Amino acid sequence: MSLPRAFYLRPARVVARGLLGCVLLSRRGRVLTAGRIVETEAYLGPDDAASHAAIRPLAARDLFYGPGGRAYVFRIYGLHHCLNAITGRAGHPGCVLIRALEPIAGARAMARRRGQAAASVGLTNGPGKLAEALDVTLRDNGADLTRGRLVIDRPPGPRGFAVGVGPRVGVTRAVDRLLRFWIRGNPYVSRP
DNA sequence: TAGCTGATTGACT
DNA sequence: GTCAATCAGCTAA
Numbered sequence: 001m002s003l004p005r006a007f008y009l010r011p012a013r014v015v016a017r018g019l020l021g022c023v024l025l026s027r028r029g030r031v032l033t034a035g036r037i038v039e040t041e042a043y044l045g046p047d048d049a050a051s052h053a054a055i056r057p058l059a060a061r062d063l064f065y066g067p068g069g070r071a072y073v074f075r076i077y078g079l080h081h082c083l084n085a086i087t088g089r090a091g092h093p094g095c096v097l098i099r100a101l102e103p104i105a106g107a108r109a110m111a112r113r114r115g116q117a118a119a120s121v122g123l124t125n126g127p128g129k130l131a132e133a134l135d136v137t138l139r140d141n142g143a144d145l146t147r148g149r150l151v152i153d154r155p156p157g158p159r160g161f162a163v164g165v166g167p168r169v170g171v172t173r174a175v176d177r178l179l180r181f182w183i184r185g186n187p188y189v190s191r192p
Numbered sequence: 193t194a195g196c197t198g199a200t201t202g203a204c205t
Numbered sequence: 206g207t208c209a210a211t212c213a214g215c216t217a218a
Contacts, residue, residue: 041199050199056214078211080200097199128200138213170199 002151008068008087012042012094015068015087016181019096020163023104023153024083026134031109033134035101035124037152039182039189041168043084045093049173053093063142064093071150073131073141080128083136085145085152099169099180101130102188110134126190161186 003022008015017040025034043051045064052074053064063072063086072084072095084095103110107119110133114123124130131137136150143150162184167175169191182189 043199052199055198074199075211075213077198077200078213082199084199099199126200168199172198 001154002146003154005067005069005146008085008145009089010068010087011092012044012087012096013179015085015094016040016042016096016179017163019085019098019152020181020183021155021159021161023156024098024101024130024134025151025153026136027149028135031106031135033106033109034104034153035130035134036104036155037098037100038102038186039098039100040180041097041099042087042179042181043095043097044179048177050168050171050175050177051093051095053095055173064095066090068094069144069146071136071140071143071145073136073138075138076128081131081137082127083131083134083140097127098130099127100125100182100188100190101133102186103133121187125188164189 019037019040022037046054052060067090068087070086083098086095088094101124110123111119124133145152164182164184166180168180
């Protein structure tokens with residue numbers, strides 16, 4: 001059961017928290033891979049100096065300023081991909097970066113894509129890693145996350161976890177903003 | 193056209 | 206702890 005569009009039509013920091021525990025699902029032909037979202041970061045509009053809505057307005061404008069519920073995928077350092085969920089109503093830019101997953105299904109396929117012999121914690125504990133594990137590329141930019149080959153489902157069970165809050169990782173601007181959220185104690189979180 | 197930067201990762205000292 | 210890989214999109218000219 002995928003999250004409804006209305007879930008995404010809220011402020012990025014609210015959606016970022018709400019996505020913890022939800023399940024990211026990728027279908028590639030017969031290959032299905034899925035993982036529980038254990039770490040997210042919120043990026044806001046032009047006021048947020050670290051957000052692509054401010055840094056790369058031309059590239060991201062159409063998606064950021066459109067309605068939430070779509071995927072925003074970009075390439076970083078020429079090597080890796082990062083997967084975001086666009087949030088907010090049309091005209092209210094924002095997005096949530098998916099930073100880490102806990103594998104649920106298709107761990108063997110993930111390991112194969114990652115060039116690893118067997119599944120391990122290192123499979124999806126980082127934004128570039130999970131994108132590679134789920135085969136998320138620029139082709140998925142703009143994809144509808146409520147339907148199709150890349151979707152986010154509701155949490156399968158009750159939410160029994162504590163949420164950690166802290167500054168975002170890796171950014172060089174607006175470093176002091178507490179917009180990173182993670183599931184406390186989960187071993188797949190990228191940084192303790 | 194040329195030059196620069198980055199929401200990262202993995203390999204190395 | 207340091208550092209290279211590698212490229213889309215911006216910026217300056």
